[in-house]
Amino acid sequence: MRTSSKQNAFLMLADGTLFEGIAFGHIGTALGEVVFNTGMTGYQEVLTDPSYSGQLVSFTYPELGNTGVNPEDQEAASPQVKGVIARCVSDTPSSWRCKDSLQDWLRFHDVVGICDLDTRALVKHLREAGAMNGAISNDGSSSKEILQLLRAAPPMEGLNLAQKVTTKSSYKWNSVCNIEFDRRLIMEKTEPYQVVAVDFGIKRSILERLVAHGCAVTVVPANSALKEVLREKPEGVFLSNGPGDPAAVTQGISLAKELIQQSNLPVFGICLGHQILGIAIGGSTFKLPYGHRGLNHPCGTSGRVEITSQNHGFALDADSLPKSLVSITHLNLNDRTVAAIAFRDRPIFGVQYHPEASPGPHDADHHFSRFVALMAERR
Incomplete structure (x- = not known):
């Protein structure tokens, strides 16, 4: 992600594993189940799919945001995910259908994001340890505070979302x-x-x-x-x-x-x-x-x-x-x-x-x- 003012962010998993990165989208803290999607296309459909409610989605395809966003590709009126995890995020989208950048769209809808993160290492960890709760924080909260919140959060099992x-x-x-x-x-x-x-x-x-x-x-x-x-x-x-x-x-x-x-x-x-x-x-x-x-x-x-x-x-x-x-x-x-x-x-x-x-x-x-x-x- 190319930006003039980078703000640090981190992803904390419930097992204590910490990943560092750069903030994008909304500034804040978001808790949810950390999962990964292996698709090379369709990031806007994923982010607006209500089935992803309550989750922080990591994309295995390393580049996100190339084609921006547009109203026709949405599965719901607004993003449904709690947060977005990416390796690289383009801030110069190029598509004749583009109406807005991914970064601005997420910011408008108050969706927290983290990029410049080693998504390959994250996915390998989730494949070994299983999907688990996690938190993206890019608002200056301490990792100790976030870990306490995570350990008090309910698991996905038993949730009627x-x-x-x-x-x-x-x-x-x-x-x-x-x-x-x-x-x-x-x-x-x-x-x-x-x-x-x-x-x-x-x-x-x-x-x-x-x-x-x-x-x-x-x-x-x-x-x-x-x-x-x-x-x-x-x-x-x-x-x-x-x-x-x-x-x-x-x-x-x-x-x-x-x-x-x-x-x-x-x-x-x-x-x-x-x-x-x-x-x-x-x-x-x-x-x-x-x-x-x-x-x-x-x-x-x-x-x-x-x-x-x-x-x-x-x-x-x-x-x-x-x-x-x-x-x-x-x-x-x-x-x-x-x-x-x-x-x-x-x-x-x-x-x-x-x-x-x-x-x-x-x-x-x-x-x-x-x-x-x-x-x-x-x-």
């Missing part, structure tokens, strides 16, 4: 991405499929994909009751992605149990929504050592592979899933964790990864078509 990021009231969504591929995919329906999306931290790009596949979407809060969902007369229900521990989202799990009992109502879950479906039938989740956060995770079975985008710190325990009720349709081929499930006698399925993120670029888009096909069969 979906209740923090969900919408406060229902709303309609009917727009698609301006990219020609998305506009070309819009299905010419005289009557769109009515879909209720339960917002545990939903990304805008998911809503755009649903619309592109012919759905009229009503987004409802995470704590919605079954009667509130059914009041919209849905032909299908979508359970969204989101942050935190899925086992702590008790109202969402209760809703999923009741939706499953509807027997003939198509339900599609992505990421946290997928995990909630598994928990609702008696399965359990566990925390991954350092999570899956990147753009090139291979998933599949039976010789078919999808290159997928992933962002999650928890996963379904395969042995806990009742095989009489669901089948595991996809595995993460890096570590054999559950990547997708399908109910045997219900029009219900879930995927752990993000088919809307298109790293393949369109390997996994068929999951949206599948959801629509299930609704079409029941018209």
Whole structure:
């Protein structure tokens, strides 16, 4: 980062490991779970993804901010991360789509950052020790004070962060991405499929994909009751992605149990929504050592592979899933964790990864078509 007035900053991990660097973005102190993302592109989508709520995100790609920021690439109205960790940050962005620099954008939204930090050493440490709480401080606080705050902070396990990021009231969504591929995919329906999306931290790009596949979407809060969902007369229900521990989202799990009992109502879950479906039938989740956060995770079975985008710190325990009720349709081929499930006698399925993120670029888009096909069969 090239700047005339450098201000020192540090990253303190809960195990006492200290990394020094230079401040950028907002000046202050931010506490959260320290995780890393291996993607080479898409930093603005990452920073605005509600699934990253409560986290300090380190980017393994060494250069950040080259293309600046713009309104079209946001997954939410503002950044959702607690803090940003980078090796180098460009203060001279170059892109015809750029509306602001990353530095100024983070400063405007009060997001704390640290750069000129050895992100390779940090990621190697997290791969060995696991994701853990940490704090970025660039406001002159002492490392001793920050370590005391860290040791009093709750771990990610048990945190229901979906209740923090969900919408406060229902709303309609009917727009698609301006990219020609998305506009070309819009299905010419005289009557769109009515879909209720339960917002545990939903990304805008998911809503755009649903619309592109012919759905009229009503987004409802995470704590919605079954009667509130059914009041919209849905032909299908979508359970969204989101942050935190899925086992702590008790109202969402209760809703999923009741939706499953509807027997003939198509339900599609992505990421946290997928995990909630598994928990609702008696399965359990566990925390991954350092999570899956990147753009090139291979998933599949039976010789078919999808290159997928992933962002999650928890996963379904395969042995806990009742095989009489669901089948595991996809595995993460890096570590054999559950990547997708399908109910045997219900029009219900879930995927752990993000088919809307298109790293393949369109390997996994068929999951949206599948959801629509299930609704079409029941018209």
